[in-house]
Amino acid sequence: MAQKPTTPKGTRDFSTVEMARRNYIFDTIREVFRLFGFRQIETPAMENLSTLMGKYGEEGDKLLFKILNSGDYLKSVDRSLIDNGDTVRLASKLCDRGLRYDLTVPFARFVVQHRDEIQLPFKRFQIQPVWRADRPQKGRYREFYQCDADVVGSDSLVNEIELLQIEDTVFSRLGIRVAIKLNNRKILAGIAELIGEPDKLIDITVAIDKIDKIGLEKVNEELAARGLSVSAIEALRPILALDGTGAERIDKLAALLTGSEVGSKGVEELRTVYEGSLALGLNAALDIDVSLARGLNYYTGTIIEVKALDTEMGSISGGGRYDNLTGVFGLDGISGVGISFGADRIYDVLLALNLFPDDTTAATRVLFANFGAAEAMASMKLVKELRLKGVSAEIYPDAAKMKKQIGYANAMGVAYFAIIGESELAEGTVTLKNMRTGEQTTVPQTAIYEAIG
Amino acid sequence: MAQKPTTPKGTRDFSTVEMARRNYIFDTIREVFRLFGFRQIETPAMENLSTLMGKYGEEGDKLLFKILNSGDYLKSVDRSLIDNGDTVRLASKLCDRGLRYDLTVPFARFVVQHRDEIQLPFKRFQIQPVWRADRPQKGRYREFYQCDADVVGSDSLVNEIELLQIEDTVFSRLGIRVAIKLNNRKILAGIAELIGEPDKLIDITVAIDKIDKIGLEKVNEELAARGLSVSAIEALRPILALDGTGAERIDKLAALLTGSEVGSKGVEELRTVYEGSLALGLNAALDIDVSLARGLNYYTGTIIEVKALDTEMGSISGGGRYDNLTGVFGLDGISGVGISFGADRIYDVLLALNLFPDDTTAATRVLFANFGAAEAMASMKLVKELRLKGVSAEIYPDAAKMKKQIGYANAMGVAYFAIIGESELAEGTVTLKNMRTGEQTTVPQTAIYEAIG
Numbered sequence: 001m002a003q004k005p006t007t008p009k010g011t012r013d014f015s016t017v018e019m020a021r022r023n024y025i026f027d028t029i030r031e032v033f034r035l036f037g038f039r040q041i042e043t044p045a046m047e048n049l050s051t052l053m054g055k056y057g058e059e060g061d062k063l064l065f066k067i068l069n070s071g072d073y074l075k076s077v078d079r080s081l082i083d084n085g086d087t088v089r090l091a092s093k094l095c096d097r098g099l100r101y102d103l104t105v106p107f108a109r110f111v112v113q114h115r116d117e118i119q120l121p122f123k124r125f126q127i128q129p130v131w132r133a134d135r136p137q138k139g140r141y142r143e144f145y146q147c148d149a150d151v152v153g154s155d156s157l158v159n160e161i162e163l164l165q166i167e168d169t170v171f172s173r174l175g176i177r178v179a180i181k182l183n184n185r186k187i188l189a190g191i192a193e194l195i196g197e198p199d200k201l202i203d204i205t206v207a208i209d210k211i212d213k214i215g216l217e218k219v220n221e222e223l224a225a226r227g228l229s230v231s232a233i234e235a236l237r238p239i240l241a242l243d244g245t246g247a248e249r250i251d252k253l254a255a256l257l258t259g260s261e262v263g264s265k266g267v268e269e270l271r272t273v274y275e276g277s278l279a280l281g282l283n284a285a286l287d288i289d290v291s292l293a294r295g296l297n298y299y300t301g302t303i304i305e306v307k308a309l310d311t312e313m314g315s316i317s318g319g320g321r322y323d324n325l326t327g328v329f330g331l332d333g334i335s336g337v338g339i340s341f342g343a344d345r346i347y348d349v350l351l352a353l354n355l356f357p358d359d360t361t362a363a364t365r366v367l368f369a370n371f372g373a374a375e376a377m378a379s380m381k382l383v384k385e386l387r388l389k390g391v392s393a394e395i396y397p398d399a400a401k402m403k404k405q406i407g408y409a410n411a412m413g414v415a416y417f418a419i420i421g422e423s424e425l426a427e428g429t430v431t432l433k434n435m436r437t438g439e440q441t442t443v444p445q446t447a448i449y450e451a452i453g
Numbered sequence: 454m455a456q457k458p459t460t461p462k463g464t465r466d467f468s469t470v471e472m473a474r475r476n477y478i479f480d481t482i483r484e485v486f487r488l489f490g491f492r493q494i495e496t497p498a499m500e501n502l503s504t505l506m507g508k509y510g511e512e513g514d515k516l517l518f519k520i521l522n523s524g525d526y527l528k529s530v531d532r533s534l535i536d537n538g539d540t541v542r543l544a545s546k547l548c549d550r551g552l553r554y555d556l557t558v559p560f561a562r563f564v565v566q567h568r569d570e571i572q573l574p575f576k577r578f579q580i581q582p583v584w585r586a587d588r589p590q591k592g593r594y595r596e597f598y599q600c601d602a603d604v605v606g607s608d609s610l611v612n613e614i615e616l617l618q619i620e621d622t623v624f625s626r627l628g629i630r631v632a633i634k635l636n637n638r639k640i641l642a643g644i645a646e647l648i649g650e651p652d653k654l655i656d657i658t659v660a661i662d663k664i665d666k667i668g669l670e671k672v673n674e675e676l677a678a679r680g681l682s683v684s685a686i687e688a689l690r691p692i693l694a695l696d697g698t699g700a701e702r703i704d705k706l707a708a709l710l711t712g713s714e715v716g717s718k719g720v721e722e723l724r725t726v727y728e729g730s731l732a733l734g735l736n737a738a739l740d741i742d743v744s745l746a747r748g749l750n751y752y753t754g755t756i757i758e759v760k761a762l763d764t765e766m767g768s769i770s771g772g773g774r775y776d777n778l779t780g781v782f783g784l785d786g787i788s789g790v791g792i793s794f795g796a797d798r799i800y801d802v803l804l805a806l807n808l809f810p811d812d813t814t815a816a817t818r819v820l821f822a823n824f825g826a827a828e829a830m831a832s833m834k835l836v837k838e839l840r841l842k843g844v845s846a847e848i849y850p851d852a853a854k855m856k857k858q859i860g861y862a863n864a865m866g867v868a869y870f871a872i873i874g875e876s877e878l879a880e881g882t883v884t885l886k887n888m889r890t891g892e893q894t895t896v897p898q899t900a901i902y903e904a905i906g
Binding site for chain 2: 034094
């Protein structure tokens with residue numbers, strides 16, 4: 001026999017059980033998005049490389065899957081690129097298109113392309129796979145789904161409050177206890193300004209992002225190594241040591257950042273989102289965390305991150321506000337705010353905590369045995385009747401040995417195994433075996449719907 | 454301003470309205486598949502080219518989208534391939550992976566790869582996009598969805614009868630009147646045998662497939678051009694002129710093909726599927742059509758095609774039985790039967806016949822106006838309450854001019870525009886504008902759920 005074919009490295013098949021569980025997650029997220037007035041769009045798997053290149057940094061460009069042009073793809077290629085082994089520039093001659101790397105850049109392209117058809121504010125959601133030529137490792141795949149909801153064309157912080165409600169609703173419905181962390185990019189900018197190192201914003205945030213992992217002293221060592229002055233590091237200390245309730249932290253930040261315009265603006269935004277969320281109520285804990293720097297190069301205001309409380313999994317959702325989403329495509333003045341759910345990590349959390357509902361992977365409710373042509377026809381008539389009443393039902397297609405048929409019913413996890421054999425056929429009855437209790441009853445065929453009710 | 458970015462040629466964005474309509478189709482199909490005991494799987498967008506190549510003929514190989522290898526993709530390339538411009542062989546050196554071309558080959562790969570985990574008979578469905586580097590034209594895209602249901606590991610004709618019930622149920626639920634055409638590849642083989650031209654099976658079927666379009670005489674001319682003898686063409690005449698009810702046609706075919714073993718087997722299979730379907734009942738017309746040759750190189754038994762009756766659209770669904778699905782991957786003895794729904798064509802039929810339900814594209818039920826911080830907070834509390842009761846609701850994020858907010862409510866098609874202004878806030882009331890009737894009522898905030906009921 002030939003060698004078994006396989007999926008490409010870093011990609012996965014999803015079995016019927018995995019799909020049932022994944023659909024439980026996607027359906028929950030989709031339903032909440034809709035409840036909140038977000039509407040779905042889809043974009044093609046492939047985008048022009050001109051749309052994708054330069055949007056994810058140099059490293060990101062390398063991680064784009066590029067699609068070889070059709071036809072004579074060598075025609076317009078400068079041979080010197082080949083001779084010099086200039087694979088990077090050559091790739092952009094061989095390939096005009098690539099697979100989407102995330103949902104954000106295609107969404108920005110969508111907004112610009114369809115700007116005359118779109119009503120602002122535009123509340124869209126999108127649930128589609130993305131592809132990255134990353135080195136595969138545990139929990140990191142080359143194809144994975146993103147579930148994004150964004151509002152563009154509105155600066156109002158009402159949007160942030162709404163998105164936090166979405167986070168809270170999704171995880172409440174899934175039964176996952178979470179903490180939502182909240183920060184604001186403007187506060188980080190204010191801090192950098194305050195300690196006299198406005199140009200070192202990135203260095204500072206990269207370092208303090210590690211405070212949970214390596215502790216304050218190590219962070220300070222790293223800050224020194226990154227060229228921060230002793231006085232700057234000293235000035236940072238009270239900010240990093242921030243404690244108390246959320247309201248207390250906000251008050252302390254307000255006091256500390258009073259001399260920074262951008263910092264004060266950030267505190268004000270944070271306060272509005274925080275207080276609004278508490279007034280509405282959240283099941284989740286809401287934590288003010290100035291060390292949160294997620295996607296810093298990208299976000300310009302609110303930064304959100306969600307972690308599961310009862311298992312170590314890192315972030316399972318997050319997002320933030322970004323100014324000028326579409327500026328890179330020549331359309332200025334469109335700001336937005338959005339969140340993204342990591343379906344794979346949510347899957348792992350639900351599995352680890354045994355939170356998938358029991359009926360998630362349930363198959364049809366009734367499987368009919370097959371004893372041959374005449375019995376099968378009588379069974380199929382009942383199957384049809386049940387389906388018309390909305391009950392999922394099926395018949396084993398072959399008149400196989402009963403042991404095999406029952407084994408199938410067991411493996412599929414059906415609720416009832418229904419038998420119309422010779423005597424049931426003669427008497428117009430059906431025998432129902434409750435697969436959970438093992439109990440067996442014979443009822444008139446006309447009473448089957450009630451019997452399995 | 455820069456030039457507007459666009460989607461790659463032959464690919465499409467789906468707007469919120471288009472997605473709502475597409476989801477109506479996908480949800481209907483998915484629900485019916487589940488009702489019938491089919492379970493969903495997904496496979497990766499990319500497959501190893503070794504899995505895909507050679508499965509769709511030479512033309513198909515050319516239409517595969519191939520993905521450029523990562524890293525130094527020139528490393529192991531023989532320069533003579535470049536110098537000779539041998540783009541076909543070069544492509545298989547530059548690319549190890551390609552995008553799936555259909556759902557059938559990945560499914561066959563899936564069955565072989567996971568054969569130890571799969572319980573036979575395996576009833577799977579799959580709804581995913583496929584990609585073909587075809588020349589784009591009206592109604593033909595480079596990315597489109599396929600919706601497939603197949604049973605593998607069972608030779609029983611019960612499966613065919615079940616699949617016809619699925620066709621009937623899906624189109625009944627969608628409100629599309631259809632005719633289902635039925636044939637059997639073994640009958641076509643029997644006919645070729647009968648007229649003494651067993652090697653010309655393909656020629657014969659290609660020609661008679663056109664009988665509806667060009668008429669009997671032109672078909673006979675074409676058969677002569679393809680090298681059929683005058684006596685063979687004469688022998689074919691009664692078969693092509695087959696008329697009467699389905700039962701009569703089957704009887705005539707049985708009589709005509711009595712001398713052919715394979716032909717008689719085909720008639721017997723056709724009769725079982727036809728009579729079983731009539732006994733169960735179908736809303737659709739069920740037509741015996743020996744000129745139906747869909748996917749002939751592929752199917753080995755039953756052939757199914759579905760056409761919409763009230764609009765010219767060609768086939769909107771179809772399928773058939775194939776032996777040895779997985780033989781090409783070294784696993785023999787797995788036969789199957791399946792059907793596929795063409796979502797794009799079904800979309801066009803529903804649109805042309807105005808069959809999309811009115812509420813398909815409905816947005817949230819209630820949109821709250823935004824008059825500023827205090828009023829917005831009171832509104833958001835009601836929004837939250839409605840959502841907890843399962844009512845989709847939202848608030849306009851900005852305290853914009855009322856005309857703009859009402860315009861948005863109109864554009865989104867919400868049922869109610871809810872207003873908590875200064876006086877409503879003071880009085881604990883909410884004013885509800887029914888957007889369809891224009892009627893306006895003011896009710897206590899505590900009574901909003903009942904008021905919009």
